[in-house]
Amino acid sequence: MSQDKVWIIDDDSSIRWVLERAFTKADIAWQSFDNALPALDALEYDMPTAMITDVRMPGLDGMQLMQRVHKRRPDVPVIVMTAHSDLDSAVAAYEGGAFEYLPKPFDMEEAVAVVRRAFQNFHENHQQEVIADDADTPEIVGKAPSMQEVFRAIGRLAKSNITVMINGESGTGKELVARALHRHSPRRDNTFIALNMAAIPKDLIESELFGHEKGAFTGAAGSRQGRFEQSNGGTLFLDEIGDMPLEVQTRLLRVLADGEFYRVGGHTPIKVDVRIIAATHQDLEQRVKEGKFREDLFHRLNVIRVHLPRLADRAEDIPDLINHFLAAAAREMGVEAKVLTSDTEKYMSSLDWPGNVRQLENTCRWLTVMASGREVHVSDLPPELLQVDQETQIDGDWQTGLKRWAETSLAAGKEGLLEEAVPCFEKIMIEAALKHTAGRKRDAAVLLGWGRNTLTRKLKELGLDEYRSDGALEKEEQI
């Protein structure tokens, strides 16, 4: 879109006139319609960045217009002006999906400010829309700032054919992003092929990529096209590129430089136009240093880098992802979607998820099949997720346990958390120290980093002043 534009829809010419003047003054492009139908027609070939419409109009009213606009262009924010500044019409406007409600009379500054906000909203949504508007591309869930960064990169790269390198641990969504890049590129009508270098036996990679001629090697009964030829005009996604054998790297570099290659055992050069998107979970710079990855190929592939965060590093997305996967699993299996109790959601959000989004997705499938009730409780989770919890506690990661306790208490509406936690914490520390010193308070105070008097006071406060380490009364020290 070259310039932001607001459409004004009102049958009242004086309102149109003041709005037009205000927008012109504010340097906002506008187009006016004196009723809803011509605006709907215009949507067939044009799209505004925002609309401002009156509610009461002859023919189609403003609310009906908004409904129809949302069906066709759900991302266009609609501002509704109404003469009735009552709650009901405001609620009705918002329920109908209005971006903003402007009760008449309003001043022009307000109208200009709302339209500017609507423009901004359009652009924010549009970035995500670009990613989600295609039925073939699964939605990419992510509101964490690190994912917004990824969305922005996809948006910016949408018109280009540039080589992209995607970094991220296994299961973080590298292939999903590669597909999104393809679907939003000028190549979208051609093939997208995904190949995982780590999954193909090393000696077959070359013929898989470049094809072979009949008799090129034992077992090559006929000639065969490789993936490069098959994805001509489209995109080839090379996953786990760090595992590509050095000889194949050399050939890949040549194709990237010359746009042509030979099939294995072939003598005729084959020209192709393929966009490469590569991905890896490895540190490729390190592989280059170790001599396992060609530096020139690295630079050739590393033109634009997109980094996908670990799931645990964007824990704020976990609840949305869970809902997304539970709904998808329910659809797949034709059952009602499970819902998580808030404790379960919190617990799942605090886990480490070494398998990232894939592991979370699999867990949601598992829950859809295995959880007995509609509500999923922590105890319904697969045993390996509960074990992790025990292990972290045994490992001494007491902060995780404490964090979880704090979150659960807050969720339960508890107040004065420190009053409960601090004495409990101190009691545990004191008891451990006294146990370690066989009840000798002087030594225990040193271990704890307190003075003797502080320890004595704390023992009193905590009701531990009768403490006996081994059943015997402490005689040796009267501190």
Ligand SMILES: Nc1ncnc2c1ncn2[C@@H]1O[C@H](COP(=O)(O)OP(=O)(O)OP(=O)(O)O)[C@@H](O)[C@H]1O
């Ligand atoms: N942000 C996301 N929103 C929704 N689904 C996601 C998201 N990220 C990943 N997924 C889903 O998680 C699964 C794993 O993603 P994907 O295969 O893209 O990961 P990957 O990084 O390519 O993994 P690997 O490196 O192991 O091949 C897929 O089913 C994908 O659809």
